[in-house]
Amino acid sequence: MTPGRIIFLNGTSSSGKSSIARELLDVLDEGVFFHLAVDAFNAMRSKRELGAAELDAALRRTRMGFHRAIAAMSEVGKDVVVDHVLSEPWRLFDCLTVLRPEDVLFVGIHCLPDELARRELARGDRPPGLAAQQYELVHSHGDYDLECDTSTLSARECALRIKEFLPHRPRPTAFTRLSRRYLTDGESA
Numbered sequence: 383m384t385p386g387r388i389i390f391l392n393g394t395s396s397s398g399k400s401s402i403a404r405e406l407l408d409v410l411d412e413g414v415f416f417h418l419a420v421d422a423f424n425a426m427r428s429k430r431e432l433g434a435a436e437l438d439a440a441l442r443r444t445r446m447g448f449h450r451a452i453a454a455m456s457e458v459g460k461d462v463v464v465d466h467v468l469s470e471p472w473r474l475f476d477c478l479t480v481l482r483p484e485d486v487l488f489v490g491i492h493c494l495p496d497e498l499a500r501r502e503l504a505r506g507d508r509p510p511g512l513a514a515q516q517y518e519l520v521h522s523h524g525d526y527d528l529e530c531d532t533s534t535l536s537a538r539e540c541a542l543r544i545k546e547f548l549p550h551r552p553r554p555t556a557f558t559r560l561s562r563r564y565l566t567d568g569e570s571a
């Protein structure tokens with residue numbers, strides 16, 4: 383069975399990942415893509431109050447499960463658009479461990495800090511300062527197949543750029559280069 387393609391969108395909160403993922407499902411007309419969002423996985427959890435340590439452990443395992451769900455969908459031939467925030471090094475390392483690197487198109491979603499703060503205030507459903515706190519962390523590995531800046535492009539325009547790029551993605555992929563750096567050569571983040 384041919385593995386499904388994985389379009390992996392990584393950026394801070396409010397950078398526009400979910401908006402791009404929705405547009406991608408609309409514009410990608412070859413194959414059937416599924417949008418897998420880390421937020422949606424977190425929202426599946428029962429709402430029982432947890433202590434700080436228990437919550438941390440639950441969130442970590444939820445993310446590990448999320449990474450494996452992406453791998454499982456791709457393994458059974460489903461194409462996926464992933465919407466994630468790689469704000470801790472282990473999240474990227476875990477993805478590098480469980481996903482087939484050649485199947486991943488790794489897309490950095492950027493947005494200027496002032497615009498992120500404006501969006502956070504306007505949407506009102508994210509704590510102020512969340513995006514700023516993640517800003518330096520999410521792109522620290524510094525390698526992508528493609529990057530989009532939503533300060534200047536609409537979600538639709540980003541989706542169209544990704545669609546156009548998908549058949550021409552370079553080999554080795556960014557995930558392959560990152561696997562070599564972090565898993566084979568043992569570089570730390």
Ligand SMILES: Nc1ncnc2c1ncn2[C@@H]1O[C@H](COP(=O)(O)OP(=O)(O)OP(=O)(O)O)[C@@H](O)[C@H]1O
Nearest residue numbers: 394395396397398399400401501505532535536537
């Ligand atoms: N390209 C864009 N230009 C202007 N506004 C945008 C753009 N993309 C998204 N937005 C707006 O920014 C807000 C956050 O967008 P979205 O939910 O797509 O971000 P996200 O990265 O998925 O955030 P989170 O990780 O917090 O769920 C929304 O109000 C959305 O309408």
